[in-house]
Amino acid sequence: MSASWKRCVEVYGMDPTRSDPAHIVTETELREHRMQAEQMIASARSGLQTLFRQVARQNYTVLLTDAKGVCVDFFGDPDFEAELRGAGLFMGARWSEDLAGTNAAGACIVTGEPMTIHQDDHFGNAHTALSCTAAPIFDSMGQLAAVLNISLLQSPMPKSSQNLAMSLVTASARRVEMANLMAQSRREWVLRLSANPEFLDVDPEAAVSLDGSGRVIGFTRAAGKLFGGEGRALLGQRIDSLLDLSVEELPDLMRDRPTEERVVNMPDGGALFGHAIAPQAPRGCGTLARRMRGKAGPMDALAGHDPAMQQLLLQAERLAGTDVPVLLSGETGTGKMRLARAMHVAGGERRELITVECAAQSVDRLIQALGPPGQIRATLVLRRVEEMPADLQVLLTALLEERPGLRLIVTSCVDLGKAMQEGRFHKPLFYRLSGAALMLPPLRKRQDLGWLIDRLLRRRTGGELRLSPAARADLVGRDWPGNLHELERSLDVAVALCDGDVIDLPELPRPAGSDTTIEADDSLEEVLEACGWNMSRAARRLGVNRSTVLRRMRREGLTPPA
Known part of the structure; x- marks a missing residue:
């Protein structure tokens, strides 16, 4: 003054x-x-x-x-x-x-x-x-x-x-800065940070926006102070120079994981909690535009309101009408074949669909599947191409050269480029197949898991069965290492065991590798012990809020073991 x-x-x-x-x-x-x-x-x-x-x-x-x-x-x-x-x-x-x-x-x-x-x-x-x-x-x-x-x-x-x-x-003023950054960064990654997990998703303290390479292109003043004090010096810095975090790890910090598990380490040994928000797909494009017109497309059934998946499907839709080879990679069960078939339909042309199970092919079967040499108008889907024997990889390279007009869609569960560099995949075939690469995320990184569960359940029951809140929370909270395959089998079991119109916890099969069974009437202490005293995991099992678990713990005098 x-x-x-x-x-x-x-x-x-x-x-x-x-x-x-x-x-x-x-x-x-x-x-x-x-x-x-x-x-x-x-x-x-x-x-x-x-x-x-x-x-x-x-x-x-x-x-x-x-x-x-x-x-x-x-x-x-x-x-x-x-x-x-x-x-x-x-x-x-x-x-x-x-x-x-x-x-x-x-x-x-x-x-x-x-x-x-x-x-x-x-x-x-x-x-x-x-x-x-x-x-x-x-x-x-x-x-x-x-x-x-x-x-x-x-x-x-x-x-x-x-x-x-x-x-x-x-x-x-801090919230206005946050709102302004979010409004300007709809097409970019935003990383919001908080010292307290309870406030991370509702009132974070700082935020930065990042381009596709992970460089800072925008920030709130609190972020400027957090990372060095002089604001504009933050622009252009890579996020991995500021935090123990790479741009590839941003999906791990999205809202599908409990806030207390989204820990981001700082170079000085401290830690924050992070919430990553994926870029939004442009308005008026792809599946969103069709929904606004009241029309459905072949991609619409593959994802709900998950920005990363919507962006991936938008790219797949644009590629579907071209002859550019497409490599679909991801963990087992992430839906690569579903997307390949949807791309075939979205292509619009009347092409034959040829699917080759690469692990089960012989020379005669491969030649028969591809047909005689010449111009072919077909979509060729090579499933699990990394499992094709080495001699057939060499043969396939030659066969593809003799059959122009094939639209290639390849699925793989491994890093095909790394396999090629290590000599485990035929180099000429890799370069023949390499074009656009789309990576499908595992279920544990998707924001639309609840939508996906509902859709798969409706497909099985026509809407006659529904999930109890506790059963829904349990399914949404699982890691799903087997992805869609595991989720679909779990729903099949639950539908078969359900006696009534509501699927509850007792009807759900336990996750693969789980040796602990938690009954619906277990005490809070038993549930906490089974969940390793992770309150968020226990809350999901019980179908209640984390704050409810905390209140019950205080009332019952329960404390985590030392």
């Missing part, structure tokens, strides 16, 4: 005894300022409304000023409009320090730090009745973009009365 007073006297040449009225810009000027701040206003609007609801009963006014100090958005009590306008707590008021003297918004613009200017702290007699608390808002490039300010026309005498106001306004 004293530094601001010094600037007012020595730099701006102001007289503290003067009582200059509030400066209000013209309507034309206000429109220009609002147009320039349009994106920030949109990002901040919801946060301002929430903040005003919190402080309105204490007669606070909420203002958003741009980086030049002009109020571009405002929430206040309409019964006091004349008083608010006269005090400059209104739309169009200009609070830059060189014009209004020492004030919270103006000081924030100069220093970039939160500020409370209380009563006589103000420079000049015109504002000494006010108490104002403000926090800066930075854009995703580390530049000051706006200031969030809450003010009182009249306030209690002690300055400490504004401590709560400071907490509220700084938290709201």
Whole structure:
């Protein structure tokens, strides 16, 4: 505050005894300022409304000023409009320090730090009745973009009365920065970070946006401070230089895993909890466009609202109408053959579908499957191509050269490029098959597992059976090492054992390799012991919230073993 007073006297040449009225810009000027701040206003609007609801009963006014100090958005009590306008707590008021003297918004613009200017702290007699608390808002490039300010026309005498106001306004400014980053990063990865797993998905403290190579292209101010303090220096840095995390590991931090398991280690030995949000598919493309038109396509049945899967299906759909070879890789049971058949249908042309089980082929069978040499209009799906014997790999290379017009779709459960480099796969065949590569994620990394379970269950029962909350939580919480194959067999068993119209925990087969059976009426302590005292896992087994498990533990006096 004293530094601001010094600037007012020595730099701006102001007289503290003067009582200059509030400066209000013209309507034309206000429109220009609002147009320039349009994106920030949109990002901040919801946060301002929430903040005003919190402080309105204490007669606070909420203002958003741009980086030049002009109020571009405002929430206040309409019964006091004349008083608010006269005090400059209104739309169009200009609070830059060189014009209004020492004030919270103006000081924030100069220093970039939160500020409370209380009563006589103000420079000049015109504002000494006010108490104002403000926090800066930075854009995703580390530049000051706006200031969030809450003010009182009249306030209690002690300055400490504004401590709560400071907490509220700084938290709201942080949330506005987060909302602005999210709005600008719909086509990019966003990594949100929190020191507390309970707040990770609802109110994280910091966030960065990343390009496809894992370089930082946007960040909140808290992230700038977390990773070194000087904001713009963060731009362009690789995420693996800041955290013990690679861009390939981002899907492991998506919302399908419990928050307390999404640990991100820092170079200094500390740890945070991370929530990764995948890029959204462009609007008006692929499956989304068809749904908006009310039409279904062959890809629609393969995924629900999982951004990563929707992006993959969009790429598959675009490739389906070309002759570019496609390699579909992923763990066993991730749906590679389902996608291959969907791509064949999505291609649109009348082609024959030829499927070759590579592990079971002989020379005669392979030649018979591909037909005579010449122009062939067909889709050739090579299933588990890595299991084809070495001599047949050489033969297949030659056969493909004699049969132009084949659209190749290859599935593999291994890294085919690595197998080629290690001499386990025929190099000429690898380069003949290599084109576009699509990696299908395992079920444990998919965000639409609940949708997938419902779809598979409806396919088996026509909607006659449903899952209890406990059974649903159990299925969604499993790792599914066998992916779709394991999930489908588990549902088959549950449907066969179900006596009634609701599938409950007793009807579900235990996960492969599990030697512990948890009955529906087990005590909480038995469930916790079976889950290794992992409260989130126990909550999923019981079909309740983690907070419910914590309350029951306290009530029953249960504590994890030392």
